[in-house]
Amino acid sequence: MPLADADDLPEIGLISDLMTLIKARLSLLVIITTFVGFCMASEARLDWLLLFNAIFGTTLAAAAAAVLNQWTESHVDRLMERTKSRPLPAGRMSPASALVFGMVLTFVGVGWLWMTANGLSALLAASTVFIYLFLYTPLKRRTAFCTIVGAVSGAIPPVIGWTAAQGSHPTLGLGAWVLFGILFTWQMPHFLAIAWMYRDEYAQAGFIMLKRDDVSGAITALTSLAFSLALGAICIVPFGAGTHGRVYLIGAILFNAIFIFFAVRFLLERNRVSARRLFFTSIFYLPLILGLMVFTKS
Secondary structure: OOOHHHHHHHHHHHHHHHHHHHHHHHHHHHHHHHHHHHHHHHHOOOHHHHHHHHHHHHHHHHHHHHHHHHHHOOOHHOOOOOOOOOOOOOOOHHHHHHHHHHHHHHHHHHHHHHHHHHHHHHHHHHHHHHHHHHHHHHHOOOOOOOHHHHHHHOOOOHHHHHHHHOOOOOOOOOOHHHHHHHHHHHHHHHHHHHHHHOOHHHHHHHOOOOOOOOOHHHHHHHHHHHHHHHHHHHHHHHHHHHEOOOOHHHHHHHHHHHHHHHHHHHHOOOOHHHHHHHHHHHHHHHHHHHHHHHOEOO
16 A cells, blocks of 8 residues: 555645745744743743643744745755755745745734733744844845844744743743843854854855854854853853752753863864764753753742
8 A cells, every 4th residue: 555645745745845934843942942931930830721822823923934034035045955955946836925824924923922922922923033034134145143133033932931921911030031041042052053064055155154254163163162151151040040949050050061062172173073063962952951940940
């Protein structure tokens, strides 16, 4: 018996293309960070319906940013090996369809948060799309500062989870800023490692993801280490604020020591192997530190 009928194949291809458009792995990260933000702000038992609404709306907004970004950059995505097979540059989807899809996701995601959570959560979701599309995307072809701007957009989802958990009267407490700081600083070594590994492809497409004069990678690696150290410092704040105890402190010190170790190796070696190790370390690090925060919350 065949695995799929011939009539099913186009549908499977469409689903795969939609997953590529919304950057499904990024959406999973948004789900996790929004969940953590919601849990950290919840003082009593979790409101599961409100949690679902927060995650649903935030994920749609983040997916919208990914779709509209690819719609904007489809003409340059075909210049890079790692992106030329995406639906738009490969011609499997029309730009008009992607634009409509992205706009629908934006309005539904932001509107959903407005109706089911609160106005501040909706505003934060809208700002995520705006920063990613109108600031980060055009800056990629002008300045390496774009990575900082992009990190701001990526650090907002846990704050949306935080504000959504507070109902009709949300406030941005210390915990929200800590979560923002963790996501912001974490993204820099994470993305700079990617940018270094694919620097030739980015340059060929006209993207300025690294400083033009950083031929040796010293500035890139040093920046990664600086943000790794800042990340470690921010992770200690919950212990100092009294919201987390010694178990959290020990775990945070251990996880950050490992992260910093690989950032130092990247600085010393500055090659694709050390960049790749830092990249994969960052992938494992984030769920570990966020999970530790949730399970050791006082």
